[in-house]
Amino acid sequence: xxxxxFILLAMLTMFMTACxxxxxxxASPQTAAPAKTTEPTPAPVEPGAxxxxxxxxxxxxxxxxxxxxxxxxxxxxxxxxxxFHDEGFTGQITIDSIGSGAGFERFCTTGETDVANAxxxxxxxxxxxxxxxxxxxxxxxxxxxxxxxVVNRGNTFATDVTMEELALxxxxxxxxxxxxxxxxxxxxxxxxxxxxxxxxxxxxEAVFNKDKEPHLSASNTQxxxxxxxxxxxxxxxxxxxxxxxYAYYAENADVxxxxxLNGIAPxxxxxxxxxxxxxxxxxxxxxxxxxQEKPQVAAYINFFLTYxxxxxxxxxxxxxxxxxLAASREAWLSAMQ
Amino acid sequence: MQxxxxxxxxxxxxxxxxxxxxxxxxxxYPHDVVAQRAALRKRPRVxxxxxQGFLFLCGVLSILVTAGLVYELGKESLLFFxxxxxxxxxxxxxxxxxxxxxxxxxxxxxxxxxxxxxxxxHAEVMTVVDLRGERVTVARGQQNTVAAAHAxxxxxxxxxxxxxxxFFTKTEWNPQIGKFGIWALVNAxxxxxxxxIVVALPxxxxxxxxxxxxxxxxxxxxLKPLLEVLAAIPTVVYGYFALTFMTxxxxxxxxIERVEIYNTAxxxxxxxxxxxxxxxxxxxxxxxxxPQSLRQAAYGLGATxxxxxxxxxxxxxxxxxxxxxIVAASRAIGETMVVAIAAGAGPAFTFxxxxxxETMTGHIVRISGGDLSYDSIDYNSIFAIGLMLFLITLxxxxxxxxxxxxxxxxxx
Numbered sequence: 001x002x003x004x005x006f007i008l009l010a011m012l013t014m015f016m017t018a019c020x021x022x023x024x025x026x027a028s029p030q031t032a033a034p035a036k037t038t039e040p041t042p043a044p045v046e047p048g049a050x051x052x053x054x055x056x057x058x059x060x061x062x063x064x065x066x067x068x069x070x071x072x073x074x075x076x077x078x079x080x081x082x083x084f085h086d087e088g089f090t091g092q093i094t095i096d097s098i099g100s101g102a103g104f105e106r107f108c109t110t111g112e113t114d115v116a117n118a119x120x121x122x123x124x125x126x127x128x129x130x131x132x133x134x135x136x137x138x139x140x141x142x143x144x145x146x147x148x149x150v151v152n153r154g155n156t157f158a159t160d161v162t163m164e165e166l167a168l169x170x171x172x173x174x175x176x177x178x179x180x181x182x183x184x185x186x187x188x189x190x191x192x193x194x195x196x197x198x199x200x201x202x203x204x205e206a207v208f209n210k211d212k213e214p215h216l217s218a219s220n221t222q223x224x225x226x227x228x229x230x231x232x233x234x235x236x237x238x239x240x241x242x243x244x245x246y247a248y249y250a251e252n253a254d255v256x257x258x259x260x261l262n263g264i265a266p267x268x269x270x271x272x273x274x275x276x277x278x279x280x281x282x283x284x285x286x287x288x289x290x291x292q293e294k295p296q297v298a299a300y301i302n303f304f305l306t307y308x309x310x311x312x313x314x315x316x317x318x319x320x321x322x323x324x325l326a327a328s329r330e331a332w333l334s335a336m337q
Numbered sequence: 338m339q340x341x342x343x344x345x346x347x348x349x350x351x352x353x354x355x356x357x358x359x360x361x362x363x364x365x366y367p368h369d370v371v372a373q374r375a376a377l378r379k380r381p382r383v384x385x386x387x388x389q390g391f392l393f394l395c396g397v398l399s400i401l402v403t404a405g406l407v408y409e410l411g412k413e414s415l416l417f418f419x420x421x422x423x424x425x426x427x428x429x430x431x432x433x434x435x436x437x438x439x440x441x442x443x444x445x446x447x448x449x450x451x452x453x454x455x456x457x458x459h460a461e462v463m464t465v466v467d468l469r470g471e472r473v474t475v476a477r478g479q480q481n482t483v484a485a486a487h488a489x490x491x492x493x494x495x496x497x498x499x500x501x502x503x504f505f506t507k508t509e510w511n512p513q514i515g516k517f518g519i520w521a522l523v524n525a526x527x528x529x530x531x532x533x534i535v536v537a538l539p540x541x542x543x544x545x546x547x548x549x550x551x552x553x554x555x556x557x558x559x560l561k562p563l564l565e566v567l568a569a570i571p572t573v574v575y576g577y578f579a580l581t582f583m584t585x586x587x588x589x590x591x592x593i594e595r596v597e598i599y600n601t602a603x604x605x606x607x608x609x610x611x612x613x614x615x616x617x618x619x620x621x622x623x624x625x626x627x628p629q630s631l632r633q634a635a636y637g638l639g640a641t642x643x644x645x646x647x648x649x650x651x652x653x654x655x656x657x658x659x660x661x662x663i664v665a666a667s668r669a670i671g672e673t674m675v676v677a678i679a680a681g682a683g684p685a686f687t688f689x690x691x692x693x694x695e696t697m698t699g700h701i702v703r704i705s706g707g708d709l710s711y712d713s714i715d716y717n718s719i720f721a722i723g724l725m726l727f728l729i730t731l732x733x734x735x736x737x738x739x740x741x742x743x744x745x746x747x748x749x
Binding site for chain 2: 098123124125186189194195204205209210211212213216217219220221222223224225226229232233235236237238239240
């Protein structure tokens with residue numbers, strides 16, 4: 001009798017949690033009112049003004065903007081696009097969260113997008129692909145991410161790991177006790193970004209000397225381009241570990257715990273002074289001709305570079321230094337000439 | 338003496354019936370007879386011909402589409418097995434290489450090259466003959482490519498060749514690092530499908546027996562459509578049902594430490610629920626088709642209702658029930674959304690239903706989700722997996738036809 005009551009109770013609780021849980025929101029392109037009939041006026045460019053972008057008025061431009069790429073950049077891009085809409089832009093902005101590599105594929109190989117979002121710099125082979133379809137990628141650095149290595153809140157034993165231990169955790173170690181003998185002898189459940197992801201590429205470069213073989217052959221590894229799947233996975237077991245952009249940790253800090261690396265926790269300070277080992281730049285890429293032919297794309301990037309620092313902390317990333325942002329603005333100005 | 342008229346009338350549907358018209362009833366000869374003969378003669382009907390032609394075309398079209406699919410799958414899979422695949426090693430040249438040099442220095446970091454393996458820089462294929470740290474000695478211009486000069490920073494790709502033997506015997510699947518054992522994926526598919534069948538078989542048969550043997554006509558007319566509504570729910574809903582309801586339930590029952598968040602048991606049980614209407618509906622049709630006289634004979638011999646159902650009706654309908662199970666099994670094997678959401682997102686060879694494992698369909702979904710680049714190993718591999726999946730379901734369907742023919746009992 002007691003058992004049946006328990007099962008029924010468990011079912012009821014589970015049902016209620018299931019109903020109350022927040023389903024991950026899908027990447028939805030924003031739709032807006034029909035475009036206005038007024039002619040688009042290109043933003044005026046003042047040659048000679050260094051690092052000062054022209055005033056951008058989202059009301060002045062029409063047309064659609066197609067972007068795709070990194071799932072790390074996605075929350076930031078989504079926030080900026082929302083603000084661009086709020087300030088009067090009437091066109092449609094599509095942001096697909098498909099991974100940096102896939103984003104470059106769409107930008108450089110098929111040429112379907114105006115902007116590629118990336119969490120790693122463009123590769124030479126991707127530049128060549130771009131050149132083959134007559135595009136020259138222009139790089140805009142927009143901020144910095146501290147790649148967060150996270151465990152479950154219920155994980156009481158791991159708080160700080162060295163880079164060597166980190167490599168072990170994500171490759172040959174089967175159990176937690178294989179990494180440190182005083183950790184429990186439980187299998188390590190790994191949740192990592194898919195191989196199309198810039199986060200994966202960056203992690204392999206920073207932790208595994210660019211050799212993805214040990215990382216991919218690790219047992220109990222789940223891969224997904226959707227960082228929410230990873231969050232759910234790590235939140236699901238005290239013996240799980242994963243990594244992704246800091247914003248996804250910030251958003252789920254109630255169920256996740258971020259690890260310190262070599263004793264350094266990811267904070268605004270450690271990212272700023274470059275002591276956190278997995279701090280990495282975030283980028284937008286576009287092409288000078290696209291920006292000149294589609295004033296809405298130029299205006300969007302201008303808007304992005306002008307206001308990114310007001311939004312980036314709220315999303316969960318870290319502002320790039322003034323010099324770096326100034327260089328991005330410089331790149332915008334020279335692309336528009 | 339007047340003879341009766343004899344003739345053969347052909348009715349729609351191809352049945353022939355012999356017709357004898359007695360002269361006595363038809364009155365005067367020969368005028369009426371001629372009219373009657375004319376009436377019995379086959380008349381061309383344009384609309385009938387059109388409909389027949391249209392139906393024939395429908396059949397031809399569906400066969401052609403299937404043939405096209407199989408051709409495309411086969412063609413691309415053939416490429417997967419025959420063509421050399423190239424995978425980026427992340428090594429680059431650190432010194433320029435001209436067209437004649439046979440030794441070069443590459444960057445220190447990246448995937449290991451293998452001795453006597455093939456590598457590719459731009460379009461040129463080379464064979465590694467000696468490996469000393471970052472110093473690589475190669476034979477230039479292999480496989481009909483021309484030795485050319487390469488600049489610093491050129492990327493080095495490594496060759497990956499798939500063999501049928503490896504494909505069908507190994508249990509590790511990870512194309513990007515050269516592991517092509519399909520069993521990791523097939524095993525997970527079998528695990529989820531088996532769980533689904535274990536759930537759907539007894540439940541579905543129970544429902545079918547109840548509806549056909551026990552339920553009153555009014556109850557059945559309400560229950561059967563209600564059950565079939567289950568089939569109208571989108572599978573993505575079932576997927577989240579598995580992840581947010583079934584998995585927590587399993588974890589509450591068996592322990593959080595034992596049941597992983599993504600696991601094949603949860604996905605399998607939910608697929609079982611998903612195919613339940615298919616099983617019950619088809620099995621119920623088979624049971625209802627058993628002639629009433631059999632049941633009455635059983636009752637007449639003193640059998641109870643249960644004995645009649647289990648010992649007379651079910652064996653009589655066995656071929657239909659078996660066919661229902663096999664169609665449902667094919668459906669379970671091909672099910673995609675539920676396993677993509679709830680079963681796991683990494684290939685793993687495990688027989689533990691509480692562990693995460695990726696099925697064939699789930700793998701295809703995940704790999705193609707991130708905008709796959711054409712001509713990559715992953716891209717080519719999904720066709721081979723698709724063909725494997727097709728062969729399994731084709732085999733099951735052939736089996737089902739065989740069973741239907743073998744166990745068919747006809748009652749007239």
